[in-house]
Amino acid sequence: MMNNEKKCKIKILKNGPYLVTGNVPLSEKIIVSKGKINVFEEGRKLPQAEEYTLCRCGQSKNAPFCDGSHERSGFNGVERASRAKFEDRAEVIGGPNLDLLDDNRCAFARFCHRKDGNVWWLTENSDNPNYRAEAIIAASECPAGRLVAYDNTGKPLEPNYEPAIEILQDSEKEVSGPIFVKGNIPIESAEGYTYEIRNRVTLCRCGESRNTPFCDATHITMKFSDK
Ligand code: FES
Incomplete structure (x- = not known):
C-alpha cells in the first residue's frame, strides 16, 4: 500500500x-536465527512521540x-547514495515463474535465506510452487529493500506495511543494526531532495x-553496538 496520508516524513539534518515527524510508531526488533531462517523478535519498548x-x-x-x-565528534554526514530509481539500478534475475530484482544494497539481515535455499536459487526454480512462494517471502522480508519479487505481469509483490520505524539489533552477529523504515515514509536529504519513496529501506x-544515508552492512565489520 502506498500510504502517505499520515504525512509522516524523515528529514536528514x-x-x-x-x-522523524508525523507520529511514526517506533520499536526495536531483534534478528534471531531459527534453524535456517531468521525472524524478528520484539526488543525494548521505546517511547513514542509525534516528533x-x-x-x-x-x-x-x-x-x-x-x-x-x-556535534562534539564532528560527524561528517555527507550523503553518497545513487539517486537513480530502484528498477533502474537493479539487476534482473529471471525465473520460470517469478522475476527477482536485486540492487545489491545489502544490510546483511539474512532474510534472503530460507529452508530450501536462498532467494536467487528459489527464483531460478520458481516453476515449483513451493519454491516460488518461498522466494516471495525471502525477497519481501529483506528490510533493506534490496530484493523485490515481481510476478509474470511485472507487478511487484510487496508486503502491506503501515508507516513504522524499527531499530534493528542483530543477536547472532552481536551487533546493532540499521533503522528499518517501513511503509513508504518519504526520506528527504539534507539539501531537500526526496529519495525514491519505498516500502522497505534501511538507514545507516x-x-x-x-x-x-542507506545501510551497507558496515555495522557488522565495525562491530557497532549502540549500548
Ligand atoms: S546524530 Fe546526534 S548523536 Fe548521533
Whole structure:
C-alpha cells in the first residue's frame, strides 16, 4: 500500500540526525536465527512521540535517539547514495515463474535465506510452487529493500506495511543494526531532495556506511553496538 496520508516524513539534518515527524510508531526488533531462517523478535519498548530525532552518527549515549554527540565528534554526514530509481539500478534475475530484482544494497539481515535455499536459487526454480512462494517471502522480508519479487505481469509483490520505524539489533552477529523504515515514509536529504519513496529501506545509524544515508552492512565489520 502506498500510504502517505499520515504525512509522516524523515528529514536528514546536515551532519546530524534523522528528524522523524508525523507520529511514526517506533520499536526495536531483534534478528534471531531459527534453524535456517531468521525472524524478528520484539526488543525494548521505546517511547513514542509525534516528533523525534534518531542518531545517524553512531556516537549517541542515548541510542537510538540523538543526544548531540554528532556535534562534539564532528560527524561528517555527507550523503553518497545513487539517486537513480530502484528498477533502474537493479539487476534482473529471471525465473520460470517469478522475476527477482536485486540492487545489491545489502544490510546483511539474512532474510534472503530460507529452508530450501536462498532467494536467487528459489527464483531460478520458481516453476515449483513451493519454491516460488518461498522466494516471495525471502525477497519481501529483506528490510533493506534490496530484493523485490515481481510476478509474470511485472507487478511487484510487496508486503502491506503501515508507516513504522524499527531499530534493528542483530543477536547472532552481536551487533546493532540499521533503522528499518517501513511503509513508504518519504526520506528527504539534507539539501531537500526526496529519495525514491519505498516500502522497505534501511538507514545507516553506525555512521560508517559508504552508501549513506542507506545501510551497507558496515555495522557488522565495525562491530557497532549502540549500548
Ligand atoms: S546524530 Fe546526534 S548523536 Fe548521533
